[in-house]
Amino acid sequence: MNELPKYIFRFVALVLLQVLVLDNIQLGGYINPFPYIYFILILPINTGRLTLLFFGFLLGITLDVFSATGGIHAAACTLIAFYRPFLLKAQGPRDGFELHATPHARLFGVGWFLGTLRLWLPSITRYCFL
């Protein structure tokens, strides 16, 4: 539990970065980058699935409150939190991850991290037209 403040800080920092800076950016005129879901990506690998779901929903609903989008972000984040364990399993080492590991680039190498990101990309480039 002593990790909790770290994650709260990350949560607040990512939300503020998203809301105050990145929401004003459109790549190529249409695509709004959403790196805030990085928060879900870097939760420890042994995080319970229920905890993941609730964190995802909380993160999404926070973004929704800020951008007055109802529940779009919440729906997307909950979905990501739901399929994160399957993705990590498919991408992880054969004997499973170490306990308490977090899916960081420096732990498994940049190549692995980019590979994971590529799989996640469809959710990152959200519905640009909403």
Added chain:
Amino acid sequence: MRNIVLFILKNHVMFVFLILETVAVSLTLSNNSFHSAKLFSASNTIVGGIYNVNSRINEYLQLRKVNQTLAEENSQLRELLYQSQYASTDSFITVVDTVFKEQYTYIPARIVHSTVNRQSNYITIDKGTIQGVRTEMAIISSNGIVGIVKQTSPNYSVVLPLLHRKSSISARLKGAGYFGALRWDGRDPLIMQLHDIPNHVELKEGMEVETSGFSAMFPEGLIIGKVVSFKQEAGENFHSIEVKLATDPRTLHMVYVVNNRMRIEQIQLEEQTIEADE
């Protein structure tokens, strides 16, 4: 029964997921009628406060530009002053003016948050019910119109700007006198579409578009923008006209909330007439 409970327990993650998704999706759907999502609106206090701090910082960086527009407006207003007019006669008598009555009052406000990159954009301003802002009041800037107040809290209000799929403003071609509805197709934040102008009206590029005053929100004759292109679609009775806005919605900072003192009277009369008709 036991089996159902066991089934739910076994798949509890799935069920929690489905419940959360349902909540999220229903929030998304109910958000479309903007009023119902009061709890989660950008006008609530915490969110408004954070955006307030952010906009103060941004505002500081734009001071030069803001000063310039305010100075321009000042000079325009100064021209209207009594002192800047030439007295054509030497003798005056005091007249109690009963011909003109103040119809519009203005509340200055500052934009604390706005979006322009979505199809449904909103603007949050730092004045609310305490300062006299009510829903359905018009918002204008020093050289153009901005939108209509959609929802208010004690100190903040959320504005439905021109750049919203559901926004529709009654606009008139200056000179020609024909009026239509000004809407936005969600693409270019500087270009809006003027509908319902019949084909027989002769148009020119550069014609000015102004408010008609029919909606009882905007004062009559405020400049909205200029016609940049128009064409007649085959089989259509109306022109499709593109209007370039006079103010860039992305650079707005200071706005005015317009209070039409006679609006309620006008609306009530109109509603009574319609009811009596039915």
